[in-house]
Amino acid sequence: MTLRIGCIADDFTGGTDVAAAFRRAGLRTALVFGTPDDATVLPADCDAAVIALKSRSTPADEAVADSLTAQRWLWAKGAAQIYFKYCSTFDSTPHGNIGPVTDALMDAAGTATTLHCPASPPNGRTVYQGHLFVHDQLLSDSPLRHHPLNPMTDSALVRLLSAQTRHKVALIDWATVRRGVEAVREAVVTHQQSGVRHIVADALTDDDLAVLGAAALELPVVAGAAGLAEGFGHAYPATGPAAPEPLPREGRAAVLAGSCSARTLEQIAQFYASGLPSLHLDVLAAASGRDVIGEALVWYDGQDAGLPVLIYASASPEELAAVQAQLGVAEAAAQVEELLGTLASHLVERGVRRLLVAGGETSGAVTTALGVRAVLVGQEADPGVPWTYAATKTGDLALMLKSGNFGAPDLFTRTLAAPAEVAR
Ligand SMILES: Nc1ncnc2c1ncn2[C@@H]1O[C@H](COP(=O)(O)OP(=O)(O)OP(=O)(O)O)[C@@H](O)[C@H]1O
Ligand SMILES: O=C(O)[C@@H](O)C(=O)CO
16 A cells, blocks of 8 residues: 555644544544654555644744645655645634645645635534634634634635635635535636636535545645545545554553643543542742652652543633743743653653643644654544554553544543543
8 A cells, every 4th residue: 555645734733633534534544743854754554644734823934845845755655645734714814824835735736726625514614605614603703713823803715815825716616516526526627727726615514525525636735624634535445444553451541731722621620520630730830940740750650550640731711821921921831841741751651551632732742752753543532533553662652632622521531541442
């Protein structure tokens, strides 16, 4: 088997989300963290490889350069098509990075047309008449209008994308998508003939995305969120049953949380309420020089080895604001990442073999600290939240990287207390 789809995701948890989508489509999928290089090795026999970058909110020229490096690497591994994964809420600004990165990937591939669709129906993201909805609200009426980095105050995708590219952008509407693959292919050709480069498509359901995925099979570059990726993956003939997954059944289990998203806070509360051991890290104390890591390890060593533990920096909005006011946002984030990254290394050295990490930035810090560059993607515990398998210098590790707002409230207890439920 050779690599078929190369995917470039613009953030880490988005990478996990899209890798889970390819796997749901029956593809054996690898996930690579950060810009790969000659030393980056993919697990054997992958159909799809996802490179998770941190390019969503960086300056557009950096995002373009990193994405082109990733594209070259994927081509060198044999990828026939490139899927650019961005956020299902189209997180971007008039400066980018969705338009500039897609244009650069297309220029490098020598192609004049691409298809876009950010719909992700399981997460309530749909596109109708070119407008992006988050559940029952237009994107611009949803909480995303207050996003700290990319406030989304418009929902019209053709207009949003037109601000980010000098090329023509146009829509394939839902009525056409409902008519099926041939109707979409014809609409693509019609748009191509009138010089349209970016074609945005409507989609309300996974069936619509399957139609779009099949219609996009000939395009060298396709762009969108995890929903279209799954439709695209389904359009490839199945490669046979997935290999059994090596979910470690021995060793200890832990959660490290740095996400302050509402869903993560619920998951922490549920873990605590179930009576399992949990420890809150004092970020201000760490910043003032106290040995918070040493104290956490003494606490960890005193716990029942048969139970999963939770160690978290996550804080309520009020606590978070207080810490940020005292340390500054960047220093607070650096403290948290240092604490959780260092603890991850110590916990794995002490025998943790199932590790759940909550938060995109936090996941970046933990994978970097563990030196994990590439993982094989396994079964999902909840939509967009798969187990992944990594080899570390201390042994095999099952790693779950959870986007802040993903996963059911009982995700931590359900997945870590009962490994048999998530094993194949
Ligand atoms: N107690 C705390 N004080 C200050 N900052 C904190 C604290 N706990 C967490 N943070 C910061 O909050 C941010 C959480 O970001 P992270 O990306 O990990 O989670 P998220 O935004 O919920 O996840 P996602 O990006 O997947 O939606 C990090 O920058 C982290 O450093
Ligand atoms: O598409 C999404 O909403 C997520 O995969 C994401 O990008 C998280 O940052």
